[in-house]
Amino acid sequence: MFGFLKKVGDYTRDAVGAANYLAQGLGVTFDHLRRRPITVQYPYEKLIPSERYRGRIHYEFDKCIACEVCVRVCPINLPVVDWVMNKATKKKELRNYSIDFGVCIFCGNCVEYCPTNCLSMTEEYELAAFDRHSLNFDNVALGRLPTSVTSDPAVVALKELVYLPKGVMDPHGVDPSAPRAGKLPEEVLATLPQATPTTQATPTTEETPS
Amino acid sequence: MVTIPALAQVAQVGLDLEGSFELAMRSLGLSPGAAHLLWLPLPMVLVLVAAVVGVLVNVWLERKISAAVQQRIGPEYAGALGVLQPMADGMKLLFKEDVIPARADGLLFTLGPVLVLVPVILSWLVVPFGQNLLISNVGIGIFLWIALSSIQPIGLLMSGYASNNKYSLLGGLRAAAQSISYEIPLALAVLAVVMMSNSLSTVDIVNQQSGAGILSWNIWRQPVGFVIFWICALAECERLPFDLPEAEEELVAGYQTEYSGMKFALFYLGSYINLVLSALLVSVLYLGGWGFPVPVEWLAGWLGQSVDAPLVQLITASVGIVMTVLKAYLLVFFAILLRWTVPRVRIDQLLDLGWKFLLPIALVNLLVTASLKLAFPMAFGG
Numbered sequence: 001m002f003g004f005l006k007k008v009g010d011y012t013r014d015a016v017g018a019a020n021y022l023a024q025g026l027g028v029t030f031d032h033l034r035r036r037p038i039t040v041q042y043p044y045e046k047l048i049p050s051e052r053y054r055g056r057i058h059y060e061f062d063k064c065i066a067c068e069v070c071v072r073v074c075p076i077n078l079p080v081v082d083w084v085m086n087k088a089t090k091k092k093e094l095r096n097y098s099i100d101f102g103v104c105i106f107c108g109n110c111v112e113y114c115p116t117n118c119l120s121m122t123e124e125y126e127l128a129a130f131d132r133h134s135l136n137f138d139n140v141a142l143g144r145l146p147t148s149v150t151s152d153p154a155v156v157a158l159k160e161l162v163y164l165p166k167g168v169m170d171p172h173g174v175d176p177s178a179p180r181a182g183k184l185p186e187e188v189l190a191t192l193p194q195a196t197p198t199t200q201a202t203p204t205t206e207e208t209p210s
Numbered sequence: 211m212v213t214i215p216a217l218a219q220v221a222q223v224g225l226d227l228e229g230s231f232e233l234a235m236r237s238l239g240l241s242p243g244a245a246h247l248l249w250l251p252l253p254m255v256l257v258l259v260a261a262v263v264g265v266l267v268n269v270w271l272e273r274k275i276s277a278a279v280q281q282r283i284g285p286e287y288a289g290a291l292g293v294l295q296p297m298a299d300g301m302k303l304l305f306k307e308d309v310i311p312a313r314a315d316g317l318l319f320t321l322g323p324v325l326v327l328v329p330v331i332l333s334w335l336v337v338p339f340g341q342n343l344l345i346s347n348v349g350i351g352i353f354l355w356i357a358l359s360s361i362q363p364i365g366l367l368m369s370g371y372a373s374n375n376k377y378s379l380l381g382g383l384r385a386a387a388q389s390i391s392y393e394i395p396l397a398l399a400v401l402a403v404v405m406m407s408n409s410l411s412t413v414d415i416v417n418q419q420s421g422a423g424i425l426s427w428n429i430w431r432q433p434v435g436f437v438i439f440w441i442c443a444l445a446e447c448e449r450l451p452f453d454l455p456e457a458e459e460e461l462v463a464g465y466q467t468e469y470s471g472m473k474f475a476l477f478y479l480g481s482y483i484n485l486v487l488s489a490l491l492v493s494v495l496y497l498g499g500w501g502f503p504v505p506v507e508w509l510a511g512w513l514g515q516s517v518d519a520p521l522v523q524l525i526t527a528s529v530g531i532v533m534t535v536l537k538a539y540l541l542v543f544f545a546i547l548l549r550w551t552v553p554r555v556r557i558d559q560l561l562d563l564g565w566k567f568l569l570p571i572a573l574v575n576l577l578v579t580a581s582l583k584l585a586f587p588m589a590f591g592g
Contacts (some may be wrong), residue, residue: 015567025551029279033547038281 036170045156046149047171048163049123054106056124057099059142063118066092070110070119078103079110099142101127102135122146228342253345257334265482269296271539272546279550300475308471315372322369323469323476329358329365330484336412337490340500340530344413351412352404355491356397359446362484363389366455369477370465381464384557385455388445391564392452396442398572399435402579403428403495406591412491416499418591424503429496431590434575436496438568440541443488445564447481450549454557485542493537500530 040047049055066083082096111119124146129135150157158171159180166181168174183191228249235245270285270293277284285292310316336351338344348354363386370382404410406428407418419427429436445452456464466477493499502509506526510517517526555563583590 022552026547029547029551032281033275033278035281037277037283039283041283 038169040158044154045158046152047160048149048157049125050160050163053121053123053125054108055122056101056127056137056146057104057106057111057142058120058122058145059097059099059139060118061094061097061139061143063116064094064097065116066094067115069113069115073109073113075105075107075109076103097139097142098136100136102132123148257345258331261331261334261483261486262479264486265479266296266300267539268482268486268542269299271542275543275546276550279547303471303475303478306471306474308473309468311374311468313374314468315374318368318372319468320473322365322372322465323473323480325365325368326362327476327480327483329361330480330487333358333487334483337487338412338416338494338499339534340527341413341417347411347413350410352400352415352491352495353410356393356400359389360393362446362480366465369469373465373468375468377462378465378467381455381461381467384461385448385465387557388448388452388454388560388564391561392442392445392568395438395564395568395572396446398569398576399432399439399442400495402432402435402572402576405576405579405583406431408591412494412499416494416501419498420501420505423501423505423508424498427496427498427501432496432575432579434571435579436492438572438575439495440492441563441568443492444545444548445560447484447488447545449485449545451552451555452560453554454560457554485545486538489538489541489545490534492541493534497537498533500534502529502533 064081066081068081070079071077071081078099080096080098081094082098083092083094085091086093106121108121111121122145127135149155159174159176160171161169163180164171164174165178231249231252232242232245235248236242240248273295274284274292276282285295288294288298310319333355335345336348336354338347366385366389367382370378370380370385373379403415407415409415409418415428444450448455454464455461456466461467466474469477506529507517510522510526515522517523579590
């Protein structure tokens, strides 16, 4: 008899608990109804990529010495460096250079290791194409600079959440010169006590790989 | 100008659109038979239009509320706030190629969606928007709806089987199993209400709740029945959390997998009309139908107006329609919110819930209602 009553009690408690959870869930979704949309209306609005964004690679033909370091550090030896040895001058003569962005994983190793800094990352990410072969960029295509989101008159440039001033959640209508929340690396550096010359040298070189 | 005396004449027996229309036609010089013939197609067209407009509003609400819950904007370019988006969807489906798979059974494949849609539209026959604002006040009203909704699983199973596709077949079988098992607690919940109002007619059920405004609504006397009915209605409409027949993660789109163009649109239309219909019936059975939270007769009395005055009659009818639609769409809103709140149940959990939880509770509810009716005939419609 008591076993049965206990069963009924447990069953009821289960049902009430389930209903309670349901009500809590409904509370969450109902609360979301009054929140502002957080979406970016993409073709008309775009987020400004962060400063260390790894987009399509830019390449300067004239700086390249055809050393092929980029090929060696690439996980799949992707860059194609087409050079011939000039017997008369005993120097490499670069003829063509290409990277296939249909295969590239944008790891940035080539940019990191290039001795003459002829490779760099851009903030271009719109690489959609009708044909995958058109993603194989030669040295002319690699030398083009992308249109910046901030300078495109057809696009409303929006700051990402971390670049917004303190307490601001909506990037619309934020003053572009308003500082982001928290301190910039330079400001953090300024607060640090001036240390010995050995440690002083490292942060400045890290700031901009010239 | 002809209609005003005619309206006043029929106002003695309540707002009677049919009578006043026929009177107006006859005063224009038509024979009674011709006047009746002119009247006949009007309610049918009206209900068809009401059902389709209801679906358009429903689709728009679904997309906008879904967007709001997920902090998106939703459709906004087709018309102001995207109100024309459902129209655009419908137009797209209208122009899409109608494909019948090569190895499918053409006849059954075509018949399936029709068999799903027709009973749902037919059920609108018994939905009252006012004392005389329904197509036909059949004595077996609510029973007719339950009977008609049993035809739907046949259509679903038929289209699933005829598609010659394993996902379609599984979806069709699930739809049939789900509809049949949730029909029983649904009918039992309705039975308790019917027992209290001593009638199967939807108009009588609403009238029985209209005594003291919001306090006399059935939801206070049948809270358990209300919950059971709403859960079962969601399952019958294949809404989340019970959308197993079209669970896209496992069954592509269930019985709809092979459908495109207008046949798919029929399924789409059917499911949304069914949702609106279920919401309307919940408001009729449990939320006082067209009744205003404060009885309109009391309001008219406080304002010193006669209930039978033509203007008051007109206002009463309008308030009735607005209240019915408002209650129904509040329930639709709740269903959409529920869609983004709860995850889909498994098929075994679904059948467990139907047979082991809802069915016994519905039976107990029925028995308790019966004994309460015997014990307190005043409050429980003895």
